[in-house]
Amino acid sequence: MRKQIAAANWKMNLNLEEATGLLKNILQAPLQLLPGREVIFAVPFPFIPMAAEKSVGKNNIFIAAQNCSNKKSGAYTGETAAFMLQSVGVQYIIIGHSERREYFHETNAMLAEIIDQCFLHQLQPLFCCGEPLSVREEGKEMDYVARQLAESLFHLTPEQMQQVVIAYEPIWAIGTGKTATTAQAQEMHAFIRQQLEKKYGHHIAQSVSILYGGSVKAANAKELFSQPDVDGGLVGGASLQAAEFITIIQSLD
Ligand code: PGA
16 A cells, blocks of 8 residues: 655754754654654755654654755756765655745756656655646646646656655645645545556556645644545644644544
């Protein structure tokens, strides 16, 4: 069966002391991570060694970077390459978060290149997709997401696709306190799975975890995660509070 995942996206928050304290408080809790359940911490680059060290020997806890370069190595000042992230204990990379698409102009084609860099270095992509409000208001959200999947992911082999985690994050629900209804989330997740099935077949479509992101919190996690095609969440704001995120982890189906 596919994995149920709670992924924290700390974004550009916290200093080292705060980050260390937050991680310690979460990891001390009785998380009850049965087989098939995972927790991922996508921490800012400077905190990766600390987070990797704290998670050593802990079952089903993984560290993610929030981005990585589409270039292999070389004269790209300010960039961080996949091989570097692998060497400091990262297992997952968030790819194509809407904030990166919007503020840093990452395109579907560039994201496909980042994904290829990940696979060259045994890093698992946590690929984000999702539509802006204007697209949903026009009723074109399915076409929009289908295109994101096709242009960034569908060059992968079936074996590679099986290692991708997808996060559906409607942009209008990120950091706004506005969550998609469980019905809206389930509808899009089922659609994404259907796209995977068309391209890669039933077995692979059923094995890829699809997370929901956008104002997930302790109070709504259980209901969202209970939907048949929602396999957990990618959590921003609520992952910065230990008690909130612990409850979200404990809400995994
Ligand atoms: P949010 O962020 O939970 O604060 O809405 C989610 C995300 O951007 O991944």
